[in-house]
Amino acid sequence: MPTAAPARSEQFTITELRREFDVSARTLRFYEDKGLLTPHRDGQARIYGYRDRARLGLVLRGKRMGFSLAEIKEMLDLYNLKDGQVTQLEVSLEKSRERIASLHEQRNEIDDVISDLERACDVIEGMLTEKRREQSPCRLDEALATE
Amino acid sequence: MPTAAPARSEQFTITELRREFDVSARTLRFYEDKGLLTPHRDGQARIYGYRDRARLGLVLRGKRMGFSLAEIKEMLDLYNLKDGQVTQLEVSLEKSRERIASLHEQRNEIDDVISDLERACDVIEGMLTEKRREQSPCRLDEALATE
DNA sequence: ACTAACGCTGACGTTAACGTCAACCTGTTT
DNA sequence: AAACAGGTTGACGTTAACGTCAGCGTTAGT
Numbered sequence: 001m002p003t004a005a006p007a008r009s010e011q012f013t014i015t016e017l018r019r020e021f022d023v024s025a026r027t028l029r030f031y032e033d034k035g036l037l038t039p040h041r042d043g044q045a046r047i048y049g050y051r052d053r054a055r056l057g058l059v060l061r062g063k064r065m066g067f068s069l070a071e072i073k074e075m076l077d078l079y080n081l082k083d084g085q086v087t088q089l090e091v092s093l094e095k096s097r098e099r100i101a102s103l104h105e106q107r108n109e110i111d112d113v114i115s116d117l118e119r120a121c122d123v124i125e126g127m128l129t130e131k132r133r134e135q136s137p138c139r140l141d142e143a144l145a146t147e
Numbered sequence: 148m149p150t151a152a153p154a155r156s157e158q159f160t161i162t163e164l165r166r167e168f169d170v171s172a173r174t175l176r177f178y179e180d181k182g183l184l185t186p187h188r189d190g191q192a193r194i195y196g197y198r199d200r201a202r203l204g205l206v207l208r209g210k211r212m213g214f215s216l217a218e219i220k221e222m223l224d225l226y227n228l229k230d231g232q233v234t235q236l237e238v239s240l241e242k243s244r245e246r247i248a249s250l251h252e253q254r255n256e257i258d259d260v261i262s263d264l265e266r267a268c269d270v271i272e273g274m275l276t277e278k279r280r281e282q283s284p285c286r287l288d289e290a291l292a293t294e
Numbered sequence: 295a296c297t298a299a300c301g302c303t304g305a306c307g308t309t310a311a312c313g314t315c316a317a318c319c320t321g322t323t324t
Numbered sequence: 325a326a327a328c329a330g331g332t333t334g335a336c337g338t339t340a341a342c343g344t345c346a347g348c349g350t351t352a353g354t
Contacts, residue, residue, distance in 0.1 A: 029333090044333090046332090061260070065253060078264070086275065090275065096268050100265060112208075113208070113212070114247055114251070117250070118247060124236055127228070127231075127236055161300090162301090171343075181341095
């Protein structure tokens with residue numbers, strides 16, 4: 001009767017996972033040491049489930065955003081409350097909100113950098129059109145002039 | 148009167164800068180080694196100008212965004228072309244645009260994480276109100292079982 | 295003159311996040 | 325049986341980004 005779980009095993013070996021996400025096996029084992037992944041075993045071999053696969057995706061996204069593995073773990077643990085006490089839930093809620101706030105800040109900084117770089121692009125384009133117009137017939141002179 | 152204005156010197160000592168930005172002196176010297184800052188000297192002592200101060204701000208912003216010092220240096224060098232050759236300008240322009248594109252991606256990922264966390268907050272809040280009313284079992288993992 | 299504050303230069307230590315390598319097991323193919 | 329592909333566990337190496345510490349030189353105040 002308790003065959004509620006789908007017999008369709010959505011399991012991955014370590015190489016499957018590492019190819020899909022383009023990471024090394026060493027990295028996956030390292031993440032396991034750090035508690036970011038928790039595959040079970042078939043004998044000695046690791047077997048990753050759907051959950052681990054999803055978490056790995058989140059870890060890598062976190063990394064692309066510049067978070068440390070410790071920070072990422074903290075964020076992941078927010079999804080894993082299962083049956084926390086009320087106080088634990090409250091703490092998690094506060095942490096989530098802090099994280100959200102800092103992410104908004106980060107977003108704003110990114111916006112700033114983007115507009116900075118866009119202005120820089122405009123300037124470079126201006127320099128390029130100007131440089132191309134003067135066709136530099138005397139390149140040698142210029143080269144010699146600028147020591 | 149070719150007197151340079153040393154009266155209100157826009158110069159900073161290492162401790163002034165480190166206090167303003169809350170970094171260590173070691174860090175400032177390290178950034179100098181890496182070519183991110185280029186203070187001149189009064190005898191042995193470093194003297195930072197407005198330019199260095201601005202660059203330091205950009206470096207720290209870049210760090211908050213998760214960039215390595217090498218990447219930050221590349222971005223800073225985009226502001227420093229002065230009078231490059233045409234090909235160099237073209238390269239810089241392309242690099243700037245790539246950087247802008249990747250920043251847009253990063254921004255989108257941040258948005259994704261933000262909405263993930265906001266949903267998690269909603270779920271946690273739901274669990275809290277329910278928990279406070281009665282001692283019912285909670286199932287955050289099922290509630291979050293996105294796909 | 296002495297000390298305290300501030301600054302400098304090495305040089306070694308540290309942490310995070312892996313890479314690399316050796317040695318081993320294990321099932322499958324040749 | 326031998327080799328091979330894929331997996332495992334240590335253990336040590338590496339890089340980035342600093343921290344820390346020792347030793348030394350200059351002013352400024354007492």
